[in-house]
Amino acid sequence: MTLLSARGLRKAYGRGGALVRAVDDVSLDVEAGETVAIMGPSGCGKSTLLHLLGGLDRADAGTVALAGRHVGQLGERGLARMRRDAVGFVFQAFHLMDELTAVENVELPALLAGRPPRAARKHALALLARIGLAGRAKFLPSALSGGQRQRVAVARALANDPLIVFADEPAGNLDSAATLEVLRLFDDLHQAGQTLVIVTHDSRIAATADRLITMRDGAFIDEIRLAGGSNGSLARLAGLDG
């Protein structure tokens, strides 16, 4: 079943000679439970595409449909509801609230969605336990390592059980050890059937996907199905099992 469908997406910045076509006539289908990795050089439009797909930004042309609903037709409130209920985001820079503890960051989307505080807290603690950070629930982000922060950000993205999670360079700010932590986490999500679209420079993370798309100058130039996919062994693919 196709969960996410994009057709003829275009997004440009600047005017005249300074015009940059960040996304140029891109079409994409993502099946439910599938993990899609998008790779490409810096500035090729990967992040912009992710923002368009996730409703963080609006396309100049083209359509995006999530679970059959056209994103472009949604108003600001509708987009907000979609981001809150149907979509989870993981950013390269974590974007955690500095003044909130780990568990408070994780439960934030649930509280925004109007869930009772007690239920939101219970779910957030369960998510933290799932990512191995139950013991860090009361820690502020400043007291966590980079990898732990990104795992908290992933837990937050899962707080409302989204249909799809978009990750923008999730390991871009992490060292090797922290990257491995995040890598394992994404592989767990993949195994659990979570639909994922990951923009990354890291081939190890891309190796966990079912499909790898290469992008250049705002357009898809290559697409391959990976043998590993949801049944693959992360450690073996990433070469980090030793």
Added chain:
Amino acid sequence: MGRLLLIWRLALRDLRHRPVEAVLVVLAITAATATLTLGLVLRSFAVALGLRVGERVTLDGHSYRVTVTAVTAASPPYPETGFMATPAGVGDSPGQVWLTRADTISLATRARPLTYTVDVRTQDPAALAGPAGFNGPWTSWQAISAQDAKEISNEQLVLDVGGWLLGLLAIASVGVLVGGRLAEQTRRVGLLKAAGAAPGLVAAIMLAEYLALALCAAVIGVAVGRLTAPMLTSFSFFAGLLAKPAQPPLTPQTVGVVAGVAVAVAVVSTLVPALRAARTPTVRALADAARQPKRHALATTAWATVLDGRYPAALARALGTTPRQLTAGLSASQLLPALPGGIIGVPAGIGLYAAVSNGGGLTLPPFAWLVAVVLAVLLAVALLTAIPARIGAGHPIVGILQSEAA
């Protein structure tokens, strides 16, 4: 319930995260509320006399029922000064009560007979020898003038205190505004330093912008003051008794003081953030995000707070907060520091008036008025926050998140 918890949690944590700004906000709100309260105290006496028909009033031990209220232009209303030459010396707290002829006569005693007050301007003041020329209390124009001068002096003290409070408000507001703006200009600082500008020069560049603004503000302030001063003084004398007072003079000293205060406000509120920006390492400054909030000329602490909160607001939107929720949340978060400021400001205003009134009678405004002042201040803060928050909620999320993360 969950959203409410989130709003207050974020508000409290943000206060803890940025205590200096919180103090500035409290200071600004306190000054505003105290100034408003001061004004209310000044006005309340007139209302205190506004008895309703049917109520009873006691005059010199006699109880009378109020049958009608009236308005007269024969005497200036409180707090504008006036003078009535009676033995009781009611010039300090003027007010008028109309009685029937019978009731008036019943009030007269041998010690305090009924009198009429007549303002007389003679062709030859020197010919008047004093009370001997009249059958009753007699007061010279010099005494009236001295009494009025005393009243004017009290008013001036109140205005002075109000002026200082507004000055504090200006420093707090400009401090928040400038601090935020200079933080936005970190990249500019980096470029200047990379081009060879010394920290002192960078700080001077930062200061210059606000000194120019301060001088503009001084010019406007002098012009406004010049136009409004007659309105404050023209009611303070019995018109027609001894002619109207002269137009308040605008001396070079006055202009110098106003300009000096404006420049001082700019320097005090700009110096620290300017020096801090100038000391930022060049590489770090260059790497800093080129943020783009455009601060409006009418920026206040509330506007500054919203602009400084662009990143968490964008993040909240990315997580699904609607523009309405965001606006409500930001407005509510500003009420927390505003509330103690508002509450402190009321007794502060009353206390200041008591301190400057030279032991004169202090009539408190009705409690409901004081509550209304606090509520009005809170409403103003909420509105001032809501407007830019609502506008900001329409800006692209991605740009804000990327600029902050860069």
